[in-house]
Ligand SMILES: Cc1cc2nc3c(=O)[nH]c(=O)nc-3n(C[C@H](O)[C@H](O)[C@H](O)COP(=O)(O)OP(=O)(O)OC[C@H]3O[C@@H](n4cnc5c(N)ncnc54)[C@H](O)[C@@H]3O)c2cc1C
């Protein structure tokens with residue numbers, strides 16, 4: 447990866463001693479923010495610092511699912527804009543992001559769950575997003591691979607169907623955004639780790655890296671699962687975040703058999719068939735916080751049991767590969783996006799848990815506006831860190847989330 | 854993730870018998886003089902240490918006891934109490 451090949455996004459830039467803005471983290475959100483800062487706000491004297499290689503974090507490990515059928519008024523519009531951006535960015539970046547809007551099916555396993563889904567559907571429809579309910583029979587007609595028989599562990603009562611969602615090629619998003627940002631002059635520094643953030647009189651003054659100090663009046667921490675620990679260590683700001691490993695795996699390739707992204711909260715499993723034919727599936731998070739990104743037999747077994755119950759064609763099919771990444775979870779399942787509080791010039795964008803892929807483009811665009819003008823756009827205001835001390839948590843989940851296997 | 858945890862009553866057991874109970878945040882703050890900020894700090898805020906932390910566990914599928922251990926979040930291994938920093 448650091449061999450003789452020239453990266454797609456151009457030559458390796460020289461690390462300068464000063465930039466107008468420094469972005470820590472070469473993941474989805476950092477790259478998207480840099481791209482829009484340069485493209486829409488003319489800020490091209492900016493640097494992305496990436497301690498490993500771009501896409502090393504969640505950006506290169508996620509299961510690439512995109513959708514805009516969340517629960518709350520605050521979240522849904524942001525995710526909708528993100529969903530609408532994929533075809534636009536594919537053109538703009540001149541890079542095939544392989545958006546496959548196959549639609550998402552959320553399985554419901556009780557009448558109570560159907561009622562909850564009804565509320566989500568109403569929220570989506572209010573915001574002009576396609577989403578509706580299916581009963582078990584309609585579900586079976588749409589996706590014959592699903593087992594609607596009553597003799598499985600959690601029989602299926604119906605589903606929430608969200609036709610415009612689907613999957614996007616996650617690596618392509620990383621490379622496309624990097625290429626786009628570099629074209630507007632953004633410096634992408636790989637193998638460059640931020641080691642300290644400097645402030646003076648309540649203002650950001652610079653960043654230390656393993657390659658020397660950079661002077662800058664603006665820093666964005668956008669380091670995915672590493673953000674919360676970093677912000678606490680470097681600035682003493684504690685966040686309501688728990689960092690957990692989350693695992694995923696793919697099966698051997700099969701002929702086309704599954705036409706939608708299918709997910710089940712009850713089974714703690716979701717799956718879709720990739721364009722290569724593999725069934726990609728994601729599991730629940732580890733039951734306790736850790737930074738290991740190790741995979742475990744526990745979840746391979748869990749995925750096999752869950753999937754072969756509601757997708758019986760998978761019985762006897764082998765898993766080919768498993769991997770894991772970090773999920774930085776907040777108690778209300780919504781991110782923390784904030785700036786200039788309590789430090790002028792300090793911005794953060796983290797707590798995305800396992801939702802940070804689908805949201806990265808729209809968030810990066812609004813955050814660029816925030817960082818360029820200093821004023822928080824209305825779209826991002828609900829995500830302020832201060833919501834927790836006001837005890838105004840967002841209702842993305844019905845109950846406070848506490849991280850254990852039985853949460 | 855072969856975590857084993859030492860329960861004060863039952864000894865070293867498989868980690869999946871236990872329920873994680875959060876970072877150790879010291880005693881619950883007194884009602885008197887409690888502000889929304891200090892309550893929020895106690896309830897929600899974490900250190901997210903990439904390294905050794907003191908944390909609560911409950912032996913859920915065992916004796917039911919609540920206790921604290923030290924664990925390295927980078928290796929996911931229980932460790933001895935680190936030497937107090939003077
Ligand atoms: C298994 C799995 C499945 C997922 N599935 C989905 C999904 O289907 N849909 C969805 O929307 N989301 C999904 N996610 C979540 C999504 O991947 C993340 O929310 C997203 O990647 C967060 O983007 P980011 O840019 O904030 O961070 P990341 O993409 O994690 O990038 C952060 C970068 O910061 C770098 N960094 C860390 N510390 C430093 C430092 N000190 N100096 C410099 N650089 C540093 C890291 O190396 C990393 O490259 C999934 C995540 C995982 C792990």
Ligand SMILES: [Zn+2]
Nearest residue numbers: 860863912916
């Ligand atoms: Zn015990």
